[in-house]
Amino acid sequence: MCVSFYIVSATLIRLVGEYLFNQKADDELSAAVALSAAAEAPLCDRDADALWALARDHAGESGRVLVLDLYGTVQADSLSQLNGTRFSRREAASVLNGHGADYGYYFSGDRGAILLSRALAGSMVCVYAAPIGAETLRGVLVYITMSQSAYRSLMNIQTQMLTWLVLVTIAVMLVSLFVSRFFTRPISELNEGIVEMTRGDFSNRVRVRGKNEFAQLAVAFNMMCDRIESLDKARNQFVSNASHELKTPLSTMKILIETLMYQDPMDPGMTREFLTDINKEIDRLSSVISDLLTLVSIDGGEKPMDAKPIAVADLLSENMRRLQPLARERGIEMTLAVREQATVTGDASRLTQVFYNLMDNAIKYTGRGGTVRVELSRREKRAIVKVIDTGIGIPKEDQQHVFDRFYRVDKARSRDTGGTGLGLSIVKQIVLMHGGRIEVASEENKGSTFTVDLPETAEK
Ligand SMILES: Nc1ncnc2c1ncn2[C@@H]1O[C@H](COP(=O)(O)OP(=O)(O)O)[C@@H](O)[C@H]1O
Ligand SMILES: [Mg+2]
Structure with missing residues (x-):
């Protein structure tokens, strides 16, 4: 030039x-x-x-x-x-x-x-x-x-023009230098950000300047970093929670077994009690493991979803039938109200897991004499299932976390009732997988309502 x-x-x-x-x-x-x-x-x-x-x-x-x-x-x-x-x-x-x-x-x-x-x-x-x-x-x-x-x-004139030529050349060089820096700087910053990220540092963010395409790229990059960082944290959290959940029953079992081993004269009743406890811990362990496996198979999309039209009312009454004995045992009245029939397309065994978990929770977290009502209705081409209980409810600050993995409102109590804290996160995953939504409304000591809505099968 x-x-x-x-x-x-x-x-x-x-x-x-x-x-x-x-x-x-x-x-x-x-x-x-x-x-x-x-x-x-x-x-x-x-x-x-x-x-x-x-x-x-x-x-x-x-x-x-x-x-x-x-x-x-x-x-x-x-x-x-x-x-x-x-x-x-x-x-x-x-x-x-x-x-x-x-x-x-x-x-x-x-x-x-x-x-x-x-x-x-x-x-x-x-x-x-x-x-x-x-x-x-x-x-x-x-x-x-x-x-x-x-x-x-x-x-x-010649010298003047020469001077101008030199000045203009310098100006042009400065401007092009500035312009190229203006364009290359955001790119090199972005590049540095990416390099940092590949090294495993997800806390890095690039600076956003102006409103041009580079700025948009930087914003998108930062958003991606946020997402990856939170995924990374969630993964670490998950691994540490999972290890803890697996380790607790193991430690309990170890103590029980050592007591059995080293306390020589133990009466048979006591021994039986210890073994019963050990058996319970094994059950816990196996339920944590099977929940984890379920979660992993949903997350990884290992099994392709086997999608078929399903009558939601049938699915609900089937689950109701399975859980009725448990409800009766706990003195809880459980009812199903089908206001409108609805058909959704999905994986029947996965959706069974959804409603089973919700009803199981409703029974578990409701005291003797309470009720659990399941309702099916439709709205705007969506099937709506509500699981309403009159139980202990969930405090406001915990409501947003109940779908998190291993989250339990009352750690000790939930563990007693045999929960792993994974139930609702499995439920949420399955609902999302079916293009649905789930939310909770609850008041402490009055009860909770879990609402699931799923897109209906389009009529042909
Ligand atoms: N119907 C309900 N009423 C009150 N609390 C509930 C209800 N359902 C779930 N929760 C709370 O949410 C937590 C998470 O539920 P979930 O993921 O199913 O785990 P858990 O294995 O403990 O049942 C439970 O530990 C409980 O504290
Ligand atoms: Mg549960």
Whole structure:
């Protein structure tokens, strides 16, 4: 770009120079032509005095005027040096050969420059030759000038333009540097962010500047970092929770077994009690493991979802039938109210897990004499299932967490009732997998309502 800019300005400089020079040359040539008209009469009359006066008067401070006859012999010289000699310069010869007015220019170092005794170093000498004689050629008028000022101004313009060229080049370079930094900086920052992330540091965020596409990219990148960071935290949390959940029954079992081993005389009733406890811990362990396996298989999408149209009411009454004995045992009245039939498309065994877990929780967290009501209705092409209990309820601050893995509102109590804390997170995963939603509304000591809505099968 700089090169092309340089070429353009050099051409411009030359054109300006030529223009200025041509204008001056035209002016001076027409002056020479005018003078040649005045010289015709004295030349014809061979009036040497008049010719000399004319030459001297028009030569000016730094110029020179010569009048030549048809043979190129000098008839008058404003400096009175060349009288009688032949003047054989190209310009004069060209006029004598009938080619009309002509001019040429020389630099003061050139041989032609000696024409002007006062030619200064660095100045330009111009030689103009104009034919004398309106009808027939009678001689040549030679007008020699030194064009120092024009030359100087040309040089001035050239230096000025050169200065501008340099300034503009610097400006262009600075601007392009700035622009390229402006564009590359966000990219390199983003790049650094990505490198940091691949090293495992998810806390890094890139700076967002302005509102352009780079800023949008940075925002998207930061959002991705947020997500990955929270996933990473959740994963760590999950691993530590899972280890804890597995370790607790193991430690309990170890203590029980050691007691059995080292306390020699133990009555059979006591031994049986210990073994019952150990058996319970094994059950806990296996239920945690089977819940974990369920979660992993849903998360990993291991088994492709086997989607079929399912009548929700059938699914609910089936679960109800399975849980009725447990409810009865706990003195809880459980009812199903099908307001409207609804069909959803999904995996029957997974959806069974959803409603089983919700009903099981409702029974588990409701005291003797309470009720559990299951309702099925429809709204806006969605099947809506509500599991309503009159149990202990969930405190406001815990409601948003109950779907988290291993989250239990009352740790000790829940463990007693045999829960793993994974039930609702499994429920949520399955509901989401079916394009549904789940929410909870609850008031402490009054009861909880879990609402699941699932998209209905489109009718054909
Ligand atoms: N119907 C309910 N009433 C009161 N609390 C509930 C109910 N359902 C769930 N919870 C609370 O949410 C926690 C998480 O439930 P869940 O994931 O099923 O785990 P758990 O294995 O303990 O049942 C439970 O420990 C309990 O504290
Ligand atoms: Mg549960």
